[in-house]
Amino acid sequence: MTLPLFIKNFLLCFSSALLLILAFPQTDFWGLAWIGLIPLFFALDGKSFKSAFGTAYLCGLMVFAGTLYWFIHVTLLGMILLILYLALYYGVFGVLYVFFPRRKFLEQLLLLPSYWIVLEFVRAHALSGFGWVSLGYSQYKNLPLIQVADITGVYGISFLIVLVNIFLKKWLAEQCSGKKFFKDREGRCAAVLVGGALIVVLFYGIFRLNQPPDQKQKxxxxxxxxxxxxxxxxxxxxxxxxxxxxxxxxxxxxxxxxxxxxxxxxxxxxxxxxxxxxxxxxxxxxxxxxxxxxxxxxxxxxxxxxxxxxxxxxxxxxxxxxxxxxxxxxxxxxxxxxxxxxxxxxxxxxxxxxxxxxxxxxxxxxxxxxxxxxxxxxxxxxxxxxxxxxxxxxxxxxxxxxxxxxxxxxxxxxxxxxxxxxxxxxxxxxxxxxxxxxxxxxxxxxxxxxxxxxxxxxxxxxxxxxxxxxxxxxxxxxxxxSGGLRTVYTNFGDFFTYLCFGCILWGIIRKKGRS
Structure with a gap:
């Protein structure tokens, strides 16, 4: 029995929302963030701009309702308006997801996380800013991973999470269609890129965590x-x-x-x-x-x-x-x-x-x-x-x-x-x-x-x-x-986000050139 399309889309959106909600406190199942976007990506495949916006917006509504419901204790109207507003960023991502449908997969691995990071950055600054529920924050107990925040800020962690979700979604889609993902050169390159990024970040985190404790005055x-x-x-x-x-x-x-x-x-x-x-x-x-x-x-x-x-x-x-x-x-x-x-x-x-x-x-x-x-x-x-x-x-x-x-x-x-x-x-x-x-x-x-x-x-x-x-x-x-230490992030701020802006601009130029 085949489910009606709207029910299938709802279940996929609900699955993504549930996984992401559980990745945040108080459940703190942070590992679920690394697969939480996969159902949403499947729901967005083949959608028009309008349909993609609506699908992702629905997912955003459920995510923010499940993580920010506690605003109801201050104001019911304010909570509703806040959730309706924040879900817009999910909707915009849905449109961007289908904007480059025929991109090579390696380009998608670079562009799609960049879209997400730029939207998180804008959300954290626009209209006084509200950066809560950024994907990176779900990893606050994953100490080896988050040490790289002294270079990239929380947005670097969000980038990695989206990157892994995109890779796993592609691999799963290829497996379901009977294709052998790793026999394709692009698939192998993607695996090296994603695996290499995770290894570098984790090794940096382990290095930071194993530095000798500071012996200065407590x-x-x-x-x-x-x-x-x-x-x-x-x-x-x-x-x-x-x-x-x-x-x-x-x-x-x-x-x-x-x-x-x-x-x-x-x-x-x-x-x-x-x-x-x-x-x-x-x-x-x-x-x-x-x-x-x-x-x-x-x-x-x-x-x-x-x-x-x-x-x-x-x-x-x-x-x-x-x-x-x-x-x-x-x-x-x-x-x-x-x-x-x-x-x-x-x-x-x-x-x-x-x-x-x-x-x-x-x-x-x-x-x-x-x-x-x-x-x-x-x-x-x-x-x-x-x-x-x-x-x-x-x-x-x-x-x-x-x-x-x-x-x-x-x-x-x-x-x-x-x-x-x-x-x-x-x-x-x-x-x-x-x-x-x-x-x-x-x-x-x-x-x-x-x-x-x-x-x-x-x-x-x-x-x-x-x-x-x-x-x-x-x-x-x-x-x-007490020594005046300044990290890369302290000195240069959200330069990583600006690089993501540059990636998006490069993608737009490439698309126009092909047109």
Whole structure:
């Protein structure tokens, strides 16, 4: 019995979507990403542009619905619109897939991954950018493979995944048709190309992972995980309770003599600048502990044009003095500001929030919490909320002299879902790309340490190993980069993506020449 074409296409799209969803947290079956696109490719074969767009768009809808459903806890309408938008990139890939149907297979091996990478890059930058669910992120636990990210960034990993999917799809199609793929010269060349690329990447990764550990001075850092539900955070009657909970965890962690203590994003329970009493009390407690504290807070700056609000990180010295403030540079649309508010006032009724103001300075803090900085001192920069998903910010901080990163975040918005673990994927790649460790302090988790090779360790967790929606603290050690190391990726950014742009341009020129 032959299935109707539309049912066959749906099942193929569903199969691809299911495989890709399972490759991401919390299942983390990362190996499925290497075959996840094969059903979609079969569904696209022989399609017109319109049909290919619709088929791939359907697959994209299912992929993003299965990985980003947790946005429903913030906004149902926003979740639907986001998924409808992100699926467009799958649809465009479907059109590009059938654009060069008669290309030689070796050319397809170069062009099709390039299409995918360029679309991931555009998605990560257009309209404020949303790079989550890039294929490369699914490999965040595949440490030998992802070491090459210090050259290519996460897009190099995505390229390899698409490359292998294309090769395996071609091999499977030839097997099903009775042809002997490896007897053909082109098939053998393709096998050498794909196998060679994987071998080089894996050998590079093994080399990186087996380098001797850095013997430089280590820092002991305490991360505080308050586990404050989002519904409680801005209830003024609960602010004293929230403050006391963080202070109790801080004093317990201080007994282990850390060099620095971290509170999560907006952990300070009021708007700093409106009333000074609570913050003054916090500084007194820090002075008694004699350990610097980095605290996340909403800050207010009043000028002639009215108040401006910032999502900030504030460093308090061991003497109880404010020695630095970083204001978040990259704001989240509809979470921290409403785009086009001046042109579409109705958006204010739909999303009733005041706009935050973006910061303007790439701030680097001294880990000692004391100014002036000492020569050779361990310095760090803060990535607030989703800023660890923005590659350019981490790169610039590394250039400015940060020896390690701190990611303070509040993922309580998304409840106890896969969201915190998908967020953690970004931190792993930023650590590998810049070869700088990252320490994460998350309100509801995952609070942990990520070393420069991408190992995740020293998580805050309960007795059963649960890492999210539990309160606690953990004191761990890490070795900052103090020698000014700059990786290829730090120096040259997404040059690999630009090479993919060049491959696409070459393909277009070749097609016109043949025409």
């Amino acid at each position: 820092l002991k850092i305490a991360v505080i995980q308050g586990n404050i539900p989002q519904a409680m955070k801005w209830n003024e009657t609960l602010w004293p309770e929230i403050m006391e909970k963080h202070l109790q965890l801080t004093e317990a962690a201080a007994l282990l003599k850390p060099d620095l203590i971290l509170w999560p994003e907006t952990a300070f329970p009021e708007i700093l600048g409106e009333t000074p009493e609570r913050f003054t009390e916090l500084k007194k407690r820090v002075a008694r502990l004699k350990i610097p504290l980095l605290v996340g807070a909403v800050t207010q700056d009043v000028s002639d044009t009215g108040p401006a609000y910032y999502n900030s990180a504030i460093l308090i010295s061991p003497a109880g003095e404010t020695v630095g403030q970083y204001d978040k540079l990259h704001l989240v649309p509809f979470g921290e500001y409403v785009p086009l508010r001046g042109y579409l006032p109705i958006l204010t009724d739909i999303v009733p929030i005041d706009d935050f103001t973006a910061g303007k300075t790439y701030t680097v803090f001294p880990a000692s919490g004391v100014r002036p900085w000492k020569k050779g001192e361990h310095n760090f920069s803060v990535l607030i909320c989703f800023e660890d998903a923005v590659t350019d910010i981490a790169r610039e901080f590394a250039v400015q002299g940060a020896g390690f990163f701190v990611n303070i975040t509040n993922d309580a918005w998304f409840m106890d879902t896969k969201a915190p673990f998908m967020h953690l994927q970004s931190s792993v790649f930023r650590a590998v790309e810049t070869r700088r460790p990252i320490v994460r302090a998350a309100n509801t988790g995952v609070s942990c340490f990520v070393d420069r090779q991408g190992h995740i360790h020293d998580c805050v967790q309960d007795s059963e190993g649960k890492k999210t929606f539990v309160s606690g603290y953990h004191v761990g050690t890490m070795t900052p980069e």
